Each structure stands twice: as structure tokens, then as C-alpha cells.
Amino acid sequence: MRLLPLLISTFVVFMLIPLYSIGQMQHVPLDSTQGLKISKTAPKPEIHLSFPNINKIPYYRDTKKLSTIQKLEKRKQYDQVLPLLESYVTSFGIQNFYKDTYLLWRLGQLFERTGRKEEAKELYRLVLKHHRTDARGVYSYYDSLEQNSKNYYVPLDYYYELVEYRKSVATFKPPKGVYLNMGNTINSPFEDYGPTINSENEVFIYTSKRNLQGLNGRANEDLYFSKQNNGYWEEAQSFGKPINSIYNEGSACLSRDGQTLYFARCESPDGYGNCDLYVAKMQPDGKWGDIKNLGPEVNSNAWDSQPTLSLNEDTLYFASDRLGGFGLSDIYYTYKTKNGSWASAQNLGPTINTRESEVSPFYHPKYQVLYFSSRGQLYNFGDFDIYKTYYVQGHWQEPRNIGPLVNGRGSEYYFTIDAGSKNLYYARSEANDIQNLDLYSFPLPMEAHPLAVTKVHGVLTDSITNKPLSGIVSIIDLDNGIEVSSKYLRPDGSFEFELIDNSRYLLLIQGPDFFTIEREISLRDDTSIQLMTTLIDYSIPMVFENIVFDQNQSDIKEEMKPILDEVALFLIDHPTFRLEIAGHTDSAGDKDFNLVLSQDRADAIKRYIMQRVSMADNRIDAIGYGSSKPIKEEKTAEDRKVNRRVEFRLIKPEKPERGF
Known part of the structure; x- marks a missing residue:
């Protein structure tokens, strides 16, 4: 089974077309809401456009409507253009996102002109995610809008220097630890990846290429498991037959009761494509059996792999590089119908999927949060980074990078969290080396925590001039011991963190021109803080x-x-x-x-x-x-x-x- 689908992209020059020159346009649907549940722990809903034609039509075009819009634009009757263009764009199919991206850009410009800035920014994000070009000009424009709302993380090595400096300060609680290789009871000299853990945190399942007796002389991907004993993982064991075979098996997920196993099998005679999704049942004798292909409604003639179950186990998310998606590989889902069968697989939509690759989805076992790996989102630290997203009021929220404590300069895949949200497990490689995969585990950082949705927003200014100050903001979790990455103050002196409600935190702001500011926060709902300080005058004592x-x-x-x-x-x-x-x-x-x-x-x-x-x-x-x-x-x-x-x-x- 291939670790990832083919990762190739093309680049051409992105041209910003003036607002008056409109050409083709199209219409887009978001994912179907069937089988999707709204998270009780989700952040406040964002403004989103709906694209109901996603998964219904591949491409939308209405020449008559386009002609009308173009005529109105030439007359600069933008108040009439906006509702027509909005209706047209929200009719997009998947192909429109890369064929008619400039219409998203145009609608965003009109939204911005009329004060609908949040909707404008959503459209600009879609342009950047889906236009198959070198979009540096758009990035520059978008960054100018986002400079006082995006995160400016302190580089990881400097972050740990800050930690070392402050270890002797009584109010500071050093972080619990950094990522740790899971050791040779789990890892081998070959690639080890695709972790999942059962609901009791007692069984760790993953994929390994250590079996060199594969089909046609190639390394065979098999499923392995390890049991926890007094806080330690025992020596890994192969699932054995009939789960493992001469074909490639991997990327499993387990039902809460431990009786149903979903996994991928590749190059099997009963498969529909390169890799397919299968299900196995635990038999009365304690062995796995009754292995079945999930069928053509779920599987395609391409690569389908990396399944994860929703909280109610009625929706299965997975990655696929089938034709007709947004990019090189996308996240799809299927849900159980009333008769218990799986419905036709559907694309998860343009907010999650991009022109690049989205892979290895993971649905949290307790909270309704979806994690996945991507290299097409807007702010990547390395090649593939891990993101989290919440489903709120019928929309997937803009994915959030879970920060530099997890995402490094290499690639991170196959992220999973235990049920208590205490530890994370994932595969990572060094930069530019996807063949060097090992499994890692460490305490879950704040940015990755599913409950970190309560916002703390603040602004630091000079008490004399009221001008914004520069510096580094750190948050110390006084209750949970969860590590929080430090950030630079934004250009306007503001900062923002998403934290766990009903907890105590120590806020630290450090800068070269003022004494360190410390403030303890007992967080209850979203909080805004206005801070002022006096600058140090180095010219006088x-x-x-x-x-x-x-x-x-x-x-x-x-x-x-x-x-x-x-x-x-x-x-x-x-x-x-x-x-x-x-x-x-x-x-x-x-x-x-x-x-x-x-x-x-x-x-x-x-x-x-x-x-x-x-x-x-x-x-x-x-x-x-x-x-x-x-x-x-x-x-x-x-x-x-x-x-x-x-x-x-x-x-x-x-x-x-x-x-x-």
C-alpha cells in the first residue's frame, strides 16, 4: 500500500484580473450534512458560503448569467453585480474551484468593498487553496489583511531557549516534554506509521514495512499491535492471518467495543482500485474474520485508505486520490444509511481539501473534532502539517495548524490522540525524507487539544504614546500542565490564544523595551485584555x-x-x-x-x-x-x-x- 498518493503539482503565473473583466464563472456546493454531527465543544461559528452542488455536479456554467454579470461590471453597477455573482459562485462544482478561481477572487473584492470583510477573507483563502498557480501576489494581498489576526509563532528552538531562561522563576512551570520516539518495542529499522489506539488506551495498532516477504519481492505492509502494561508498551506483534496477507494491509481504525476493524488492503484480487477499504469482525473464538470489501459505493478505481470513524460510528472518513477531487488527494466520507449499508462516498469540501494533498484523517474518540495532514493549507511549517477542524452549524471551520510543537520542518502524518486527550501519537520524517518514518508520542500541546476553543485576546500598547509594542507572549497552564507555544505580538500589538475554558493561566509578555508583564487569568468564556506599560529609557538610569x-x-x-x-x-x-x-x-x-x-x-x-x-x-x-x-x-x-x-x-x- 502506498504511504501517500502521488504528490505532484504544477505552477503557472497567477494574474490578478481587474474587477471589470469577468469571464467564465461557476458554482460550488459544500459537503452533504448527512452523517455529520455538530460539535458541542466547537468554537463560535465562522462566516461561510455554502456550496450545495459539491458532490452533485462536477462543473457549473451558465453563459447567460455570466454575460449579464459582465455587462453590469462594464457599467460599474457593482451593487447589482454582487448578488448575481454570489449566486453564481455558490453554484460551483468541484472543477470550478480550479478552473474559475478568479471568480472567487472577484466576489471577495466585492465583499471587501461593501464591508463584508470576513466573507472576503474566506474567499481569498479559497483562492489561495485552489488556484493551481504561483499565487504570490494573492498571498501578499491576503497577508496584508491577515497580519493583525494570524499567529506569529516563535521558532521552536528559540521557544525552548526561553523555557531554559525561566526555569528558575518560581511562577513558571516548565513544559512536560518534547516529542519522543516510541522506541524499538514499537519502531523498527523500516517505516512504521499509521497509529490508532483503542478507546481504553490499552491497545496500540499501527502499520509497518518490517515484513520483507511481500508480493513480487517487495516489503510487505502489515498491521501490528502492542498492549500497554503498567504504563509501557509491550513488544509489538503482527495481527497475523487473515488480516495480514501476501498483499499490503495498514491504516486501521477500531470500533469502541473492539469488535470491528476497518483497514486498507492493496493490490488484492477482490479490490476495485490500487487500495481499498475493508472491514473485519471479531469472531466468537477471539480471532478476526468475516473480512469484506466496503464495495464500490465507498471504494474507487484509485487509492482509498486511512479510515477513521466518527464519534457515533455512523460516518467513516478516509483519504483518496480518485479523479474528480480538488487536488492530488482529498478527504472523503461515507455514512451509514437506514438499512445499515454505506452510502456513496462524498468529498468533504473546499475548506478542508485543496489543490495539493490532504491525507490521514483522524476523528477524535470523545470530541467531534477532525484532524488531518495537509500540505495545501495556508500556513505550513514544513511539507505536510497536521491541522484540526470543527464542524459547526453545517460547515467545516477553517482548519487550524496545531502549531510548531507538533509540526516541524519535515512531514507529519497519521496523527492520533488517546481518549483522554493526554497524549498524541503520530508518524514523522525528517525534512525531504518520507522514507524515514518512525512513531512518536508526547503530551498533547494546547494548540492540538480539542477543548482549546475559548479565546483570550489582548493588546499591549505604550502608556505614553498609545502605540503598539513588540515582544513575545507566553501562556503558562497552571491547572493542566499543557504546553502552549509562544507567539510574537502582531504588528498592531495584539495577541490571541485559544485555551481550555474554566482553567487558570499565567500570561507573560516579554520585550526588550519594557519590564516583563505577568498576569494570572482564571478563564471563563472568551476574554479580552487591554494592557499598557511604560518603556525603558536606556539613555538615563x-x-x-x-x-x-x-x-x-x-x-x-x-x-x-x-x-x-x-x-x-x-x-x-x-x-x-x-x-x-x-x-x-x-x-x-x-x-x-x-x-x-x-x-x-x-x-x-x-x-x-x-x-x-x-x-x-x-x-x-x-x-x-x-x-x-x-x-x-x-x-x-x-x-x-x-x-x-x-x-x-x-x-x-x-x-x-x-x-x-
């Missing part, structure tokens, strides 16, 4: 009102500690910066005593910071000046108070820090 010592004393007082903690945290967050502490006294008393006292005070502050956080001694200079550098002539007690001070000067590195 800082003097804090609370840093005042008792007379002739150098002991650190409790009221000093919050300010000193902020300084310490800043140095941790910015490991290339240095600090100079200057102690000063007034002119009263003995000069030599004052010099020693000022040095003692500067040293006391340095000791406190060094004890608070671990850092190299040479990053902090502590100097006592005594009364040698007054800033006011001492005529009054208030003048003497001003001169009794500690000055802090943060020294920037010559080169800017990474990431800011």
Missing part, C-alpha cells in the same frame, strides 16, 4: 521610589522585593543584557562611611538578584559612589532624600536580541 534603605542600613526590605524581582526577571528574559547598580548617599556624615555604605547597598541588591535567579556574576556591576555624585544641591531634607538613591542602568547588547 532608573530610580525606583520603593528602593529606599533604612538610615545607615543595607538590608533588603520587603517592599523592595517586587521591584527587584522585576529587574531579575528582565535579566532572565534577556540573557544578553547587563545591569549596572549604582549606590549613592547624601553628604551628611563621614565620606568614607558613606562610600562603604553605598557599596554595601549596591552589593546587597546584586546578591538578592543573584539569589533570585541564576546568572553569571559578570552580568551585574555593583558600584558605590557615596556622596560623590549628588543630583541636587542639599539645601533641604527633601534634597538630601533625592540624593540618597540607588540607580539601575540596563545596558543593551550591541546587536539586538534574537526574535525582537
